[in-house]
Amino acid sequence: xxxxxxxxxxxxxxxxxxxxxxxxxxxxxxxxxxxxxxxxxxxxxxxxxxxxxxxxxxxxxxxxxxxxxxxxxxxxxxxxxxxxxxxxxxxxxxxxxxxxxxxxxxxxxxxxxxxxxxxxxxxxxxxxxxxxxxxxxxxxxxxxxxxxxxxxxxxxxxxxxxxxxxxxxxxxxxxxxxxxxxxxxxxxxxxxxxxxxxxxxxxxxxxxxxxxxxxxxxxxxxxxxxxxxxxxxxxxxxxxxxxxxxxxxxxxxxxxxxxxxxxxxxxxxxxxxxxxxxxxxxxxxxxxxxxxxxxxxxxxxxxxxxxxxxxxxxxxxxxxxxxxxxxxxxxxxxxxxxxxxxxxxxxxxxxxxxxxxxxxxxxxxxxxxxxxxxx
Ligand SMILES: [Zn+2]
Numbered sequence: 154x155x156x157x158x159x160x161x162x163x164x165x166x167x168x169x170x171x172x173x174x175x176x177x178x179x180x181x182x183x184x185x186x187x188x189x190x191x192x193x194x195x196x197x198x199x200x201x202x203x204x205x206x207x208x209x210x211x212x213x214x215x216x217x218x219x220x221x222x223x224x225x226x227x228x229x230x231x232x233x234x235x236x237x238x239x240x241x242x243x244x245x246x247x248x249x250x251x252x253x254x255x256x257x258x259x260x261x262x263x264x265x266x267x268x269x270x271x272x273x274x275x276x277x278x279x280x281x282x283x284x285x286x287x288x289x290x291x292x293x294x295x296x297x298x299x300x301x302x303x304x305x306x307x308x309x310x311x312x313x314x315x316x317x318x319x320x321x322x323x324x325x326x327x328x329x330x331x332x333x334x335x336x337x338x339x340x341x342x343x344x345x346x347x348x349x350x351x352x353x354x355x356x357x358x359x360x361x362x363x364x365x366x367x368x369x370x371x372x373x374x375x376x377x378x379x380x381x382x383x384x385x386x387x388x389x390x391x392x393x394x395x396x397x398x399x400x401x402x403x404x405x406x407x408x409x410x411x412x413x414x415x416x417x418x419x420x421x422x423x424x425x426x427x428x429x430x431x432x433x434x435x436x437x438x439x440x441x442x443x444x445x446x447x448x449x450x451x452x453x454x455x456x457x458x459x460x461x462x463x464x465x466x467x468x469x470x471x472x473x474x475x476x477x478x479x480x481x482x483x484x485x486x487x488x489x490x491x492x493x494x495x496x497x498x499x500x501x502x503x504x505x506x507x508x509x510x511x512x513x514x515x516x517x518x519x520x521x522x523x524x525x526x527x528x
Pocket of ligand 1: 459461488491
């Protein structure tokens with residue numbers, strides 16, 4: 154039986170190209186993970202998500218534990234069967250969304266008690282409970298339960314938060330136990346403080362994980378500050394294990410993160426933007442609701458091979474968006490996910506061929522050119 158393994162095929166500067174092997178399939182890195190919050194990537198069939206080139210999806214523990222509940226999903230055969238996605242799934246620990254979505258939270262060393270944002274019912278999460286839920290879901294890559302330190306945080310507040318997350322990381326490791334074929338990732342915290350990031354990395358390495366995430370970024374600090382942290386934080390983590398930057402990001406965030414040694418990322422942006430008419434292309438962001446598209450027979454991007462670009466005009470995509478037809482979200486989400494996966498493939502090829510600098514130059518110059526001229 155295939156266990157969890159990670160191997161690097163090539164490096165170019167700090168950028169890395171590799172592959173994670175797992176029983177449910179391989180994950181080519183750098184990898185972008187579409188977000189399937191409530192056991193669905195909104196507006197997409199799972200086979201369509203796979204067709205865009207995604208090797209792995211992210212599921213949200215917080216949402217699934219509240220509805221339909223982890224117990225129900227387990228009874229129905231696990232999350233893969235439930236949502237008809239048989240490639241690997243990574244689940245977050247629930248901690249981040251408890252903080253951002255629930256009300257009446259009570260946090261202690263033991264864990265956090267909160268009220269559901271759906272019906273006000275009372276729930277509890279702790280390292281042990283989070284590991285139990287992620288096991289019931291059947292998640293292939295399980296994340297440690299941690300506290301995502303809010304930004305900005307005073308140095309002392311961040312230190313206390315990070316140290317509690319490290320104690321929770323130890324408890325997560327113990328509760329996860331020995332599960333061949335499944336992986337547990339630790340999460341580095343420490344906000345924007347390099348000494349705290351270093352202490353966190355040392356503690357995580359001492360505990361020992363299958364992969365290491367960088368948490369506490371993409372929480373409002375801005376790209377420049379995030380890149381400042383990414384200039385050193387990935388180097389503190391083991392080079393022979395995957396490094397996952399949580400919740401990132403826009404296409405230029407992703408390219409910048411890969412350039413700094415990140416292997417995995419996830420973000421709701423391509424799917425969420427697809428439903429609000431925001432389209433990511435080689436030439437930057439296109440707003441399909443803009444009136445300039447209403448008579449435009451050209452595709453969004455003539456080089457894109459996704460169904461939205463192959464078979465439909467800007468005029469049609471503009472029309473169905475304005476008419477609030479469901480196909481609008483379907484086509485634009487497909488295009489955005491396709492664009493993100495093409496970007497990842499482009500980076501994987503460039504790193505393998507030792508031309509990642511040139512890739513970045515082309516990426517940024519095409520974006521600077523902007524969208525094609527209106528007709
Ligand atoms: Zn397209």
